Amino acid sequence: MDIIVCVKQVLDHDIPPRDFKVDEENLTVVPPANVSPVISNFDEYAIEEAILLKEAHGGKITVLTVGGNSAKDLLKKCLAMGCDEAVLLQDEAFEGSDPFGVARILAGAVKKLGTFDIILCGRISSDLSQGATALALAEALDIPSASQLIKIEVNGDTFRCERVLEDGEEVVEIMTPCLLTVSNEINNPRLPSVKGILMASRKQIPTWGTSEVDVDAATVGAAGSTLELTRLYKPDLSGNCEFIEADSLEEAANKLGDRLREDKII
Amino acid sequence: MSNDVLVLAERINDRISLVSSELCNIGRKLADEKSGSLIALLLGGAGTKDLAKGLIALGADKVIVAETEILAGYNNAAYTQVVDTAYKEISPAIFLVGCTSVGRDIAPRIAFRNGTSFANDCTELSLEDGMLAAVRPVYAGNALSHVRSKTEAATASIRMKAFSLADEDKSRIGEMGEISVSIEAGALRTSYIETKQVEAEGVRLEDAEYVVSGGRGLGGAENFEQLEKLAKLLKAAVGASRAAVDAGWAPTHMQVGQTGKIVSPMLYIAVGISGAMQHMVGAGPSKNIVAINTDPDAPIFQRARYGIVGDYKKVIPALTEKFEKLLKN
Numbered sequence: 001m002d003i004i005v006c007v008k009q010v011l012d013h014d015i016p017p018r019d020f021k022v023d024e025e026n027l028t029v030v031p032p033a034n035v036s037p038v039i040s041n042f043d044e045y046a047i048e049e050a051i052l053l054k055e056a057h058g059g060k061i062t063v064l065t066v067g068g069n070s071a072k073d074l075l076k077k078c079l080a081m082g083c084d085e086a087v088l089l090q091d092e093a094f095e096g097s098d099p100f101g102v103a104r105i106l107a108g109a110v111k112k113l114g115t116f117d118i119i120l121c122g123r124i125s126s127d128l129s130q131g132a133t134a135l136a137l138a139e140a141l142d143i144p145s146a147s148q149l150i151k152i153e154v155n156g157d158t159f160r161c162e163r164v165l166e167d168g169e170e171v172v173e174i175m176t177p178c179l180l181t182v183s184n185e186i187n188n189p190r191l192p193s194v195k196g197i198l199m200a201s202r203k204q205i206p207t208w209g210t211s212e213v214d215v216d217a218a219t220v221g222a223a224g225s226t227l228e229l230t231r232l233y234k235p236d237l238s239g240n241c242e243f244i245e246a247d248s249l250e251e252a253a254n255k256l257g258d259r260l261r262e263d264k265i266i
Numbered sequence: 267m268s269n270d271v272l273v274l275a276e277r278i279n280d281r282i283s284l285v286s287s288e289l290c291n292i293g294r295k296l297a298d299e300k301s302g303s304l305i306a307l308l309l310g311g312a313g314t315k316d317l318a319k320g321l322i323a324l325g326a327d328k329v330i331v332a333e334t335e336i337l338a339g340y341n342n343a344a345y346t347q348v349v350d351t352a353y354k355e356i357s358p359a360i361f362l363v364g365c366t367s368v369g370r371d372i373a374p375r376i377a378f379r380n381g382t383s384f385a386n387d388c389t390e391l392s393l394e395d396g397m398l399a400a401v402r403p404v405y406a407g408n409a410l411s412h413v414r415s416k417t418e419a420a421t422a423s424i425r426m427k428a429f430s431l432a433d434e435d436k437s438r439i440g441e442m443g444e445i446s447v448s449i450e451a452g453a454l455r456t457s458y459i460e461t462k463q464v465e466a467e468g469v470r471l472e473d474a475e476y477v478v479s480g481g482r483g484l485g486g487a488e489n490f491e492q493l494e495k496l497a498k499l500l501k502a503a504v505g506a507s508r509a510a511v512d513a514g515w516a517p518t519h520m521q522v523g524q525t526g527k528i529v530s531p532m533l534y535i536a537v538g539i540s541g542a543m544q545h546m547v548g549a550g551p552s553k554n555i556v557a558i559n560t561d562p563d564a565p566i567f568q569r570a571r572y573g574i575v576g577d578y579k580k581v582i583p584a585l586t587e588k589f590e591k592l593l594k595n
Contacts, residue, residue: 011405013405013406013544016565017408017543017565017568018565020405020408020409022409029405029409099374099384100377100378100384103378123525124525126405126406126544127404127405128404128405128411129386129387129402129403129404129406129524130374130384130385130386131370131374131386131387132374132377132378132384132386135371135374135375135378136374136375136377136378138375139374139375139378139379140378143455144342144343144454144455144456145342145371145375145456146342146456147342147367147370147371148367148371150518160459163367164367164518165367165461166366166367166472166527167278167463167464167519168461168462168463168464168519169461169462169464170339170340170367170458170460170461170462171458171459171460171461171462172341172342172456172457172458172459173456173457173459174455174456174457175455175456178455178456183525184508184512184525185511185518225416226382226383226384226415226416226417227383227384227385227413227414227415227416228413228414228415228416229411229412229413230399230412230413230414231410231411231412232404232409232410232411232412233409233410234408234409234410235403235407235409235410237568237569240571241557241567241568241569241570241571241572241573242571242572242573243562243567243572243573243574243575244572244573244574248580249574249576249577249580249581249584250580250581250584251584252574252576252581253574253580253581253582253584253585253588254584254588256556256572256574256585256588257585257588257589257591257592258588259572260533260554260556260572261592263554265532265533265554266500266533266589266592266593
């Protein structure tokens with residue numbers, strides 16, 4: 001089974017909100033010092049699912065990402081977890097792409113790779129949360145898709161998948177080649193092993209740009225983006241919390257009950 | 267391109283979903299500003315036509331229905347094909363969907379295929395110089411972004427509960443239309459098999475007036491029992507943070523947050539929840555938050571009206587007892 005996984009490099013989503021800073025003038029987020037970028041949360045589950053599928057059915061996993069040089073560290077981590085190959089899609093023309101632009105670049109790279117059975121992606125990115133790249137990629141490649149999956153079962157060239165809904169689960173069947181996006185319930189991503197890290201450090205990660213990937217430069221990058229960012233700021237979240245204090249916690253609970261009654265909340 | 271606004275309404279069993287009402291409300295405002303019509307689209311199996319009439323009462327000038335057995339269950343390939351046919355016929359200036367498992371699964375495809383912009387999970391929508399402008403929380407709510415469509419035709423999904431519901435006016439008149447569907451199941455590369463609906467025990471999280479939610483600080487699945495006792499008393503729904511769900515202490519459908527449920531109760535009691543931004547996306551619309559946490563610096567307190575710093579194992583039984591007394595009076 002040939003699997004392609006697309007990942008995104010993002011600001012570490014675990015940084016405490018107080019360390020999260022925005023440069024309002026330049027409309028960018030200022031990463032805190034000494035905090036390295038990470039693989040977007042749901043994409044890690046896509047990597048793990050690819051490895052689980054390969055372990056069960058054999059095959060090869062290729063990881064793709066669009067980004068700068070620092071994204072190579074991320075790709076190394078994917079290789080260390082158990083992926084076979086990785087390609088960095090990097091070009092000045094790619095910078096500032098919106099999800100649709102990224103989808104076009106990825107589609108170009110997928111076509112260059114040749115045949116595949118499935119493409120796995122995370123259901124949504126943990127930074128810009130557009131949830132559009134994967135579905136646009138399926139659209140660009142004219143393949144079927146199933147999103148926010150919590151279970152994937154292989155039955156020959158048909159996959160039986162479970163999608164997580166607002167109020168339950170939905171079972172769908174999909175024919176390969178297809179694109180699947182995964183939710184966090186699907187598995188528990190492994191940590192890279194020492195052996196994996198050693199093997200990954202010896203692997204070469206090729207870089208493909210506009211000369212390798214067939215993509216119309218006018219439809220990618222900042223110029224090809226369909227949305228203009230006009231403001232970026234931190235929301236005012238101060239709820240003016242009143243801390244209920246008392247000699248004992250039981251008494252504090254008692255006071256809290258009284259306050260909620262006075263406020264007509266209870 | 268027309269000046270019309272097209273909204274994708276959704277059917278849940280035998281009713282029109284609440285987000286459809288929000289879509290009609292904001293869609294109506296944008297259509298009026300554009301001097302265009304509000305057109306609502308509803309897809310489904312038997313009985314969809316009858317339900318669709320309700321969308322006129324919610325503000326639609328025209329309702330387009332696609333009713334056929336193959337649309338009875340959600341199927342990305344079938345739905346995308348039908349929505350795209352309607353989209354091309356209407357050529358709307360603005361296409362809106364709910365940020366639901368259906369809406370966000372279709373809209374990016376329609377937008378990409380038709381060359382429009384796409385803004386996901388919007389909490390505000392307006393027009394700026396005739397272009398669709400949106401407010402979107404990004405970085406799991408750590409920042410708010412304002413974006414404006416660069417393409418004249420725009421597509422957006424709206425966050426559930428971020429917009430007010432449309433005022434229902436049953437005397438409104440509008441036009442009913444149909445879209446004929448000629449899809450052969452065998453020609454599709456995806457097929458719908460079944461839906462496993464999780465029946466919430468007691469009160470549904472989304473509808474609850476009171477929610478008691480537990481997080482990593484609870485320390486184990488068995489400790490949710492304490493919360494359930496309090497919840498039963500308040501006729502509250504029990505929720506959980508993603509940390510508690512990931513630890514296996516609570517099932518997925520109890521998760522409150524960006525990828526779980528968005529709740530808007532009168533009172534949200536957060537127990538042992540630190541208040542990570544992605545959790546607050548789901549808990550944020552609550553009218554009042556009470557936080558109980560051992561860490562006085564937990565971000566949840568920044569969002570709370572009342573807070574108690576301390577061990578919930580002491581606070582919750584005492585609070586349950588207190589509520590018992592209060593509710594008797």
